[in-house]
Amino acid sequence: MKVGFGEQFTEHMVTLYWSTATGWTGRPQVVPFGHLSISPATAGLHYGQVVFEGLKAYRRKDGTLGTFRPDAHARRFQESARRLAMPELPEELFLEAVDAFVREDGGALPADAPELSLYLRPVLFASEATLALRPAKEYAFLLMGFVTGGFFSDQPDPVSVLISREFSRAAPGGTGQAKCAGNYAGAFLAQQAAADAGCQQVVWLDPVERHWIEEMGGMNLFFVRGSGAAATVVTPALTGTLLPGVTRDSLLILAEERGYGVSEERISVSQWQTESEAGVITETFACGTAALVTPVGQVRDGESAWVIGEGKQGPVTGELRAALTDLHQGRAADPHGWVRLCPSLPS
Template identity: 55%
Template sequence: MTAANTTPADATRFTIREVAARLDAGARAERCRDATFGRVFTEHMVTLRWDPDAAWHGGRVEPMAPLPLDPATVGLHYGQIVFEGLKAYRLDDGCVGVFRPDRYGERFRRSADRLMMPRLPVRDFLHAIEHLIRVDADWVPPDRDRSLYLRPLLLAADADLALRPARRYLFVLTAFVTEMFFGAKRAIDVWLSEDYVRSVPGGVGAAKYAGNYAAGYRAQAQAAEHGCDQVVWLDALERRWVEELGGMNLLFVEGEGTAARLVTPPLTGTILPGVTRESVLELAPRLGLTVAERPVSVDEWQDGCRSGRITEVFACGTAAQITSVGQVRGRDRTWQVGDGRPGPVATRLGALLADIHRGAEQAPGKWLHRIDDVRDRA
């Protein structure tokens, strides 16, 4: 089926071409049996193109298929690629909600700007998401521990290897069904990276840039060799200050009960400004928690856990949601956080965030972007 979608006159238009034969419910269930992160993709994708003459144009919703790329494509050689990651959830009333897509769209624009790429208007970012969810609504899982992960990507598409920013770009949006990032709810073990760093002052640490992730593979492999789930990135200059984990931000809980407060490293340009981090900091007062953004050293982390001043540590991110840290390991030291299990603050925040994702709890502002006309396709 091919149709032109009705959009505002000043917005990018999308042509819709659906697959000739959709997978039935049984085939989808079989493919989703093992929904390991990044493997079970839906049946369609969205593409948009940009060039200096036409700006954003050629919007398409089409069957998921390989991309035809010239071997000289700039993004493949010079790494001019940024991406995003956000989630859609099946709401308790049967509709679909996308969590804070405007904030992810704004970060996508900032990442693009840092790499000297055109900034996709948030309006078009939202329209692309709405189109893909409407055509693949059957893939949004009803299970509470599953969601539809949306992956927007912007790629320099020139077939010209002059060492300069590209003049043509390709935007691609795909989606896949995913479950809990670390499997069953548990506290994870983390490894202090003292041999490698993720970012440096003045670099691209605050951008969701593809190279940041590939450059972290070696440190993540080192963490795995020491029996850890994630790497802890330290600052590049002193290797003293805690920054973030391999794919998520870190928060520390000081004290207990009504005296508890959250502490997290400040955004100094070397840390990715997580939307989940931002959301947790905004939700914390609802649970009676105060919030502080300040540097935290490795020594303070270790000493705080030993003295009992730091009672919990947890990571947060789009994929991992809220995940407690149980043990920290390094080259010459190891210590436990609390009793090594998920703590009460992380548990309460995680439950509150999950309820907001499903529409069971009222969110501040307009955090949940509802797509109402897919209710009957669940």
């Protein structure tokens, strides 16, 4: 089943509000999905106090629904809000909102389409009508969702990427590790440049030396050195300028549990090219909630270009993708308690 990403929303959303006078008021409320009525002076429109998350619920093999690591997403949501001087939503309210939404709209996820998932988008924005240059005194939390397949496609086809030499995604001391709206708006021009070059995504470099690989679009990157049981799985270390992905963290754990060497280290562009051409780096893949695990087949850097491995999904990438989807869909044991089983759906 072909389903576009973020185009058709389910019938409901969840709302909750905060103010300096009352704090968080009441419990998360399920309401019909609909338009908002806001003032032209809404602070979030002008000063960018907007943070969000992205997480998924999956249909499991026994027909139940499970949300993957919502507690980790709740904590990252808090960290993003803290960085933008916004109120932190307590974890229990975040999880209550997730449960309420999935209980109400989880039935939109077909029982016979395991390639589909229910994508949840919590967002928090400054809702006070003021142009005073300060943190707002009122905020609105919303949680909406839609049924989706893969971010690129329903199948893990390799993507081509362009290294951005002109633009930076983030800066030291900035908001790179927060999931805030401005980070994505600032990336669109570089993404357009990648599309113009015939590539599907952009790769960001460190903003200081313009030398070290950080992440791909809105996804984390992994590199596989070697092959078979001796393969090692490497990802750039968290520096404060790249997003600490929940999928990234999950894959580091899953790779180590499967006996692969795992490390976080800096990898330069020239190192990526040299080691790929020498057959040392045999696979590269991106990961994220939306992209899941997506192989990278070809890289462009100005006039230079190179192919990763054979230009298709490698065995380690495939194994880790399968391990993750097996957890999502209840085909594998969940020793870490990552899947939160959703409340019973209405009959």
